[in-house]
Amino acid sequence: MxxxxxxxxxxxxxxxxxxMPVLAVALSLMDWSTGETWRHLLDTVLGEYLLNTLVLCIVVALGVASMGVTTAWLTTMLEFPGRCTLEWALVLPLACPAYVLAYVYTDFLQFVGPLQTWLRETFHWTRADYWFPDVRSLGGACAMFMFVLYPYVYMLARSAFLERAGSLVEAGRSLGLTPWQNFWRVSLPLARPAVVGGVALALMETLADFGTVQYFAVQTFTTGIYRAWFSLGDRIAAAQLATALLSVVALVLLLERASRGRARYAAGARGRVLHRRPLQGAMAWLATASCVLPIVFGFLLPGGLLLRMAIVEGDxxxxxxxxxxxxxxxxxxxxxxxxxxxxxxxxxxxxxxxxxxxxxxxxxxxxxxxxxxxxxxxxxxxxxxxxxxxxxxxxxxxxxxxxxxxxxxxxxxxxxxxxxxxxxxxxxxxxxxxxxxxxxxxxxxxxxxxxxxxxxxxxxxxxxxxxxxxxxxxxxxxxxxxxxxxxxxxxxxxxxxxxxxxxxxxxDERLAEASTAALTIVVVGLLPVIVLSRRIAHQR
The missing domain is CATH 1.10.3720.10 (MetI-like)
Structure with a gap:
């Protein structure tokens, strides 16, 4: 007792x-004094909130799962140029919040930004000569989340591959399985709880985000809460929207638990050393490129652009x-x-x-x-x-x-x-x-x-x-x-x-002035990433 x-x-x-705060939000459902606000939301933006939130969850889940599992399997099972560096560098994007990437890529990809300006000057194009995707969109928001959140899946999947791969992969090889068959039939099924857990973490971070979706003008439940509180002045309606968002989070967690069913995933023997299969030629460099690209788009490019804005344009x-x-x-x-x-x-x-x-x-x-x-x-x-x-x-x-x-x-x-x-x-x-x-x-x-x-x-x-x-x-x-x-x-x-x-x-579109604060956040965010990188290096 x-x-x-x-x-x-x-x-x-x-x-x-x-x-107590969660209960306070849930109890807001008992208040029926917000009918007018809810009718306004239902007639205008509630459907958009729901649709955008679901699309974000689905696309981000698929993106972080594919990027995280692919990079984890490559660095764990195969030997290729740069693998020892890439296995810890792949967690670097965790240092960059998604909203910082949103600011950086907006400046880099907009019509007057460096990339489109270089394209026009190089090929002598005008605005009517080419089409360029708008980063400030639902698709752009999905890309920002995927680049910064895939390390959740990468770290958990890599640990699962290391724990279970030694003897089981060797057993698969002895049965004549190719590396690709070993991945689909042995490694991936055993790593399923880790992969699903990493995806669930990424989705919770996606649902919790405000800066990215607000800056990209993507209407989700998170932006709706802020709008109901400050624009409509209705805190009860904001609390009820928060309850709806909380329900989506609970659904994500329940789906993660239900996906396991009654399956059990024992770690098995860890005594056998894992022998990585060496890659040669084009396949080796393709593996290197597959691991380098997430680092470039999730950390190196935005970090370099922030540093350039802070130094060249100034704050x-x-x-x-x-x-x-x-x-x-x-x-x-x-x-x-x-x-x-x-x-x-x-x-x-x-x-x-x-x-x-x-x-x-x-x-x-x-x-x-x-x-x-x-x-x-x-x-x-x-x-x-x-x-x-x-x-x-x-x-x-x-x-x-x-x-x-x-x-x-x-x-x-x-x-x-x-x-x-x-x-x-x-x-x-x-x-x-x-x-x-x-x-x-x-x-x-x-x-x-x-x-x-x-x-x-x-x-x-x-x-x-x-x-x-x-x-x-x-x-x-x-x-x-x-x-x-x-x-x-x-x-x-x-x-x-x-x-x-x-x-x-x-x-306020003052991105150069925002660069110093954003760069400081990234630098501070590197501290726990360095700790994680050292742990990954010790797992070799």
Whole structure:
């Protein structure tokens, strides 16, 4: 029971606080006062929201699956020029948020951009002589998501191939299977849970995005939430749209679970060393090109274009304003990372010590927050926090005679709360992984020496967890630095971050001025990517 240890009660309290915004959004379905707004949405854009969201999910799912599985299988099973470098470089696009790619490629591919200008000057074309696709479209948004999200599938599929490939691929070869048959009949079926899991992560990021679809004028549920709240002034309708988006996320997760059925995927023997099949000639260079192109379009080209804009065209706002943005972004990210690590230690330690299953249940509940888009969390946080704020203001006014106004809604505390709802599970997973590597016998040895639970945590667990704690803090810090929709909705007055500044300037077609903020986000995003790259290099 919860009385067995106070940490269990604390863990359940954290779980309730994390689920409160989601429950607030879901309870909005009980409010029927938004009929006029819903009739307007139904008559105008609701069908478009649904269709665009479904098309995004389908196209992105197919794209990231094909790119991620292909690159993972090539770097795991075959030997070709540059493979050792490409196997870790393929995760670099994770450093670039999709909305940053949207800004860069719009500038690069537009009519007055470098590419079309070069084509006209080289071939002496006029506007009527050629056709060029419009990147600011639904197809362009799909491409942006595919280039930055395929590493989710790549990393999970590659790990699955490494774990299961050694003996099973050799067995397939002994039965006369060609490499292509081995892939379809052995490797891919066994990697299916990893592939589906990576696709599910990519789809959740797609559904959570706001900057890309808004900048490309693609109407989805995420942009609809923002429009209902700020353009129509109807927070209940925004919450109900958020509930619809939450239903789509839940459907993605259910489909991921149902796709497995009753199948079980054992890892099998790992003792046999995997012998990669060497490629020769044109096939070897084709494999190299297949792995290089995603890196070029997802990281090298946009990174180079941002650097060029920042240096050649320059940022008129670089200076005091830029350093203010860096300070705001670093402050809010550091505060959230510190809180996430402390709460993550609390939750993980409660599950380790408690005899009841409740702390473990609380950790799983907290994990659901990451699947909730930032726009949904922002709406869910604002509804209960605004009510609490109004209640506090009324109480203080009755006691003092002065109305203090809103104390929580317009401050950093509510924004940090929203970030924690979404990113606490990122810290928790890293800390749980670190704790799992500490054997219970070490706890028993510490207790036999007279150390209590608090002293055991401080003197035994904390030093051993230092690496996991730093990783958790780093991942949360970078995620908060890149977060856009929740920040746009909930940031305090006159409190801009690098992400919001890049979005606002890009929306005003001031792409050169947005380049410095966007480039900083990419550089900071490289930090966890470097950590992932080192882990991949150690898996060879």
């Amino acid at each position: 919860l009385q067995e240890h106070p940490l269990a009660l604390a863990a359940m309290t954290v779980a309730v606080l994390v689920m 008129a706002q670089f200076g005091e304003r830029y350093f203010e943005l860096v300070h705001n972004s670093a402050l809010i990210s550091a505060v959230t990372a510190a809180c996430a690590v402390l709460l993550g230690v609390l939750l993980a330690y409660a599950a380790r010590l408690a005899r009841s299953p409740w702390p473990s249940v609380a950790n799983r509940v907290v994990g659901l927050g990451y699947a909730v888009p930032g726009a949904v969390i922002a709406v869910g946080v604002l509804i209960p926090v605004a009510r609490l704020d109004n209640a506090l203001a009324e109480a203080i006014a009755r006691l003092t005679g002065n109305n203090p106004g809103l104390l929580l809604t317009g401050g950093i505390a509510a924004l940090v709360y929203a970030y924690l709802v979404r990113y606490l599970t990122v810290a928790l997973q890293s800390i749980e992984s670190g704790l799992a590597r500490i054997t219970p016998s070490m706890d028993e040895a510490a207790r036999s020496l007279g150390a209590g639970r608090g002293e055991t945590l401080r003197r035994v667990h904390w030093p051993l967890l230092s690496g996991s704690l730093l990783t958790a803090a780093l991942l949360v810090f970078v995620d908060v630095m890149k977060e856009l929709p929740a920040t746009l909705v909930m940031r305090p007055f006159n409190f801009d971050t690098l992400a919001t500044q890049a979005y606002i300037l890009a929306s």
